[in-house]
Amino acid sequence: MAEAKRILVTGGAGFIGSAVVRHLVPQAGIEVLNLDKLTYAANLDSLRGVSGMAAYRFAEADIADSARVARIFTDFHPHAVMHLAAESHVDRSIDGPEDFIQSNVVGTYRLAQEALRYWRQLPHAEAEAFRFHHISTDEVFGELGATGIFTEDSPYRPNSPYAASKASADHIVRAWGRTYGLPVVLSNCSNNYGPYHFPEKLIPLVILKGLAGETIPVYGKGEQIRDWLFVEDHARALQLIVERGEVGESYNVGGGSERTNLQVVQGICDLLDRLRPRHDGSHRDLIGFVPDRPGHDFRYAIDYTHLENTLGWRPLESFESGLEKTVQWYLDNDWWWRPIVERHYAGQRLGLSKPEATAPN
Numbered sequence: 001m002a003e004a005k006r007i008l009v010t011g012g013a014g015f016i017g018s019a020v021v022r023h024l025v026p027q028a029g030i031e032v033l034n035l036d037k038l039t040y041a042a043n044l045d046s047l048r049g050v051s052g053m054a055a056y057r058f059a060e061a062d063i064a065d066s067a068r069v070a071r072i073f074t075d076f077h078p079h080a081v082m083h084l085a086a087e088s089h090v091d092r093s094i095d096g097p098e099d100f101i102q103s104n105v106v107g108t109y110r111l112a113q114e115a116l117r118y119w120r121q122l123p124h125a126e127a128e129a130f131r132f133h134h135i136s137t138d139e140v141f142g143e144l145g146a147t148g149i150f151t152e153d154s155p156y157r158p159n160s161p162y163a164a165s166k167a168s169a170d171h172i173v174r175a176w177g178r179t180y181g182l183p184v185v186l187s188n189c190s191n192n193y194g195p196y197h198f199p200e201k202l203i204p205l206v207i208l209k210g211l212a213g214e215t216i217p218v219y220g221k222g223e224q225i226r227d228w229l230f231v232e233d234h235a236r237a238l239q240l241i242v243e244r245g246e247v248g249e250s251y252n253v254g255g256g257s258e259r260t261n262l263q264v265v266q267g268i269c270d271l272l273d274r275l276r277p278r279h280d281g282s283h284r285d286l287i288g289f290v291p292d293r294p295g296h297d298f299r300y301a302i303d304y305t306h307l308e309n310t311l312g313w314r315p316l317e318s319f320e321s322g323l324e325k326t327v328q329w330y331l332d333n334d335w336w337w338r339p340i341v342e343r344h345y346a347g348q349r350l351g352l353s354k355p356e357a358t359a360p361n
């Protein structure tokens with residue numbers, strides 16, 4: 001029997017990482033090691049369906065801990081790394097950028113450095129086949145106006161501390177490919193949504209605020225536009241990219257579903273009205289316009305034709321079907337989100353850049 005393909009997934013207890021782990025582990029011939037620091041955003045409950053399987057292993061570790069990461073490389077002997085571990089919330093990066101620089105920039109540097117050390121001592125054929133895949137965001141390209149679309153050749157113009165940290169990580173990974181020959185591949189995707197999404201992000205926040213009958217906060221006038229990608233479509237794309245992507249290439253991944261924030265919020269309200277009606281009016285009555293996010297990017301849009309033309313991927317979920325699945329999932333799975341709301345994050349406003357949060361230590 002052929003040797004299993006061993007994939008080291010960083011950040012596998014997070015939203016997208018857990019979707020990747022759930023996608024890979026049941027497949028014959030794949031073994032996964034999930035390396036995760038278990039920050040506030042992590043949730044091992046998201047892996048209940050696969051964590052008992054023989055093809056799954058977990059290591060609680062920080063990607064910035066070089067000695068620990070080195071041991072994990074030696075012991076697990078991966079054929080590929082899928083690097084998703086990061087601080088991921090723009091609003092938190094506004095309030096406290098330090099963790100973003102530490103995990104996303106320093107952490108990615110240390111992980112790349114350990115991957116390089118490991119890769120350099122592999123036998124030739126294994127070294128040739130090895131891949132280091134960095135999972136990044138379209139936010140590195142900055143914002144678009146009413147027209148235009150991000151391609152792989154768009155210039156980097158990150159605006160938020162989060163985007164700047166991810167842009168730095170992209171540059172580090174690319175440089176480790178170019179300078180040291182580490183076989184890297186990168187992907188930049190749009191806003192993901194779907195089950196197991198931490199409720200600080202727009203879509204799960206709105207669902208839970210709506211269910212609780214609380215004000216649904218729309219930043220500014222809700223005119224900003226995002227492209228929405230169903231997380232399971234993304235997980236499929238990531239497997240294709242790590243297995244068949246060309247070394248040194250970047251791939252944009254998008255959902256082909258641009259919506260204003262207000263359209264997204266109203267869509268969720270309408271689904272809740274149908275699936276879990278309120279006694280005293282529509283969920284739309286809960287919408288409240290609140291002060292805008294500082295530096296708020298106006299629009300993101302992704303051209304994913306490179307991925308479609310080279311690797312044959314396209315999103316299978318429409319925004320309407322994906323959003324309904326997502327709302328239904330939160331209705332059916334309060335065992336997953338209720339402990340988060342009760343113990344970790346109750347939906348308070350983040351990202352207003354309070355001066356004390358950015359003052360020097």
Ligand code: NAD
Nearest residue numbers: 011013014015016037038039041042062063085086137192
């Ligand atoms: P998430 O915040 O849900 O999960 C991140 C995971 O990384 C958590 O489990 C956390 O514990 C872990 N982690 C953080 N710092 C770590 C460290 N120093 N060492 C080890 N583990 C650490 O994030 P997500 O939404 O799943 O995003 C995953 C990746 O995809 C990130 O790199 C993010 O920048 C990128 N991305 C996300 C989106 C999106 O819409 N969510 C869009 C584009 C790109």
Ligand code: TYD
Nearest residue numbers: 090191200201202203205217218219224261
């Ligand atoms: P978010 O989910 O934080 O993702 P990102 O900032 O990475 O795009 O936010 C999506 C959009 O929704 C963004 O334009 C900010 C807006 N937003 C609100 O209007 N209200 C909210 O409570 C949140 C969390 C976000």
